[in-house]
Amino acid sequence: MRRSAISGFAKKAREFLGEEGVLQEEVDLLVYEQDGTLALRGKADVVVFPRTVQEMAKVVELAYNYGIPIIGRGSGTSLSGGGVPVTGGVIVSTARMNKILEIDLENEVAVVQAGVINDWINAYLARMGYQYAIDLGFQYMADPGSQRVSTIGGNIAHNSGGVKCFKYGVTVNQLRGLTIVLPTGEVRRIGGKEFEQAGYDLIGLITGSEGTLALVAEAIVRIVPTYESSVTILAKFADLPTAGRAVSAVIASGAMPVAMELMDKLAVEAVESGPYAAGLPKDAEAVLLIQVEGSLPGAKEEASKVAEVLRRSGASGVEIVEDPARAAKIWAARKQAFGAMGFVxxxxxxxxxxxxxxxxxxxxxxxxxxxxxxxxxxxxxxxxxxxxxxxxxxxxxxxxxxxxxxxxxxxxxxxxxxxxxxxxxxxxxxxxxxxxxxxxxYRREEIELMKAIKAVFDPKGLMNPGKIFP
Ligand SMILES: Cc1cc2nc3c(=O)[nH]c(=O)nc-3n(C[C@H](O)[C@H](O)[C@H](O)COP(=O)(O)OP(=O)(O)OC[C@H]3O[C@@H](n4cnc5c(N)ncnc54)[C@H](O)[C@@H]3O)c2cc1C
CATH class of the missing domain: 3.30.70.2740 (Alpha-Beta Plaits)
Incomplete structure (x- = not known):
């Protein structure tokens, strides 16, 4: 039954997506067996590549009518196995939905297709002095850590965060509107360019729902003017508990860093063994990287205050990094830490x-x-x-x-x-x-409530099955 449903689906999908818009060969499907979660694999039956909201809607409707599971896919960098097709089915890839549709400076928003890579928004906005709100426009310093690869659709599905969330919040805080495709193929536009929306927070509901309620086709994301300057502070510690307490002390001091990242000795050893080595102290048990921002004098003053708190909290060494090139190198090292694990x-x-x-x-x-x-x-x-x-x-x-x-x-x-x-x-x-x-x-009743919400959107249970719920 499933086999004939898949061939019927694929034949009809080719009619509007073209030959190159539908993959079914074994060798092609192999690429989609895994995502960033190295310990998990699953095999899709077919992968499709819509280009527009309408094509995404048609393909989802088709799969729904055939009763085939529907799994959204951005760049496949999920670290929780979110996009792995554990029950088989159709992977709806947003690789061809990769256009920045509009920049509206008056409303400070960008309208993008779901397959746009997070960092492309910054690259596009840099000449206008703007940035995606979660981002500093500082190379290697955008969120999430996978920003040069991951898609806005994937970021929304996982409600992604990153080093700067301490100040800016996570993906849901950067969204004003979404265009979603329901499992039946119906298109819904929620939110808009304006700040306030009345009624239930549907953007909040879809964000972080991991493709289990609907597919995200387009998003209206906040953009903000780029900050004038930022300063990086590097502190080392002889033990982890002291480093942990120093983090709390910085926050209690009233300082508002944009980022506070901690790496332990083994993580430092890994990055310092590879091409992203940045001269991080290998003798420390823990290294704390902090960034503050503002006008240059303001950022420097804040950096001095933070450095003083760190010294008082037991740091065995504190450096205020004045050179932007060295600061960029340090943050690149932090950003590449996962990849560098291969060295250890x-x-x-x-x-x-x-x-x-x-x-x-x-x-x-x-x-x-x-x-x-x-x-x-x-x-x-x-x-x-x-x-x-x-x-x-x-x-x-x-x-x-x-x-x-x-x-x-x-x-x-x-x-x-x-x-x-x-x-x-x-x-x-x-x-x-x-x-x-x-x-x-969560208590059983809370999980039941979540399942009841899923059933409203997806009564047949076809959206990213096998995820979230035990
Ligand atoms: C080196 C590295 C660093 C990372 N750093 C961070 C970090 O700093 N912060 C962080 O939060 N995460 C991080 N991640 C995890 C990952 O990058 C994020 O979860 C990212 O948002 C996934 O985006 P993606 O485009 O790769 O989505 P995918 O992996 O393709 O999909 C992720 C989930 O979203 C669903 N999905 C994808 N597109 C859609 C859509 N259009 N509509 C509905 N559902 C969809 C999928 O079904 C899946 O459940 C990192 C990963 C790696 C490998």
């Missing part, structure tokens, strides 16, 4: 949990212990300002059982995050990898 271990599982900031040190020690008791090393690179941890559990998939141990350690770390008063995801979504942990965070 062949494979890794990256987790994404949050904890109340004052529990930072405790959570980091628990993360290390969860790895150590299974004979695995854990590196930490994370958004310290908003208590968003990213433990990277290193393993070697050539050694039988290590992958499973790494996944187990990751789950133990996320459970510890919840016990410390945090969550199982700060920005990477629940996806497939963390769905069994959802009951650790």
């Amino acid at each position: 271990g062949p494979n890794y599982v990256v987790e994404d949990g949050t904890i109340p900031r004052k529990k930072l040190a405790e959570a980091l020690m628990l993360a290390r212990a969860a790895g150590a008791k299974r004979g695995l090393r854990v590196a930490n690179v994370f958004h310290a300002g908003d208590g968003n941890l990213h433990p990277l559990i290193l393993y070697d998939e050539r050694k039988p059982g290590e992958r499973e141990k790494a996944i187990e350690a990751g789950e133990e770390i996320l459970e510890a995050c919840v016990e410390l008063g945090g969550t199982i995801t700060g920005e990477h979504g629940v996806g497939y990898m963390k769905k069994k942990l959802l009951p650790k965070m």
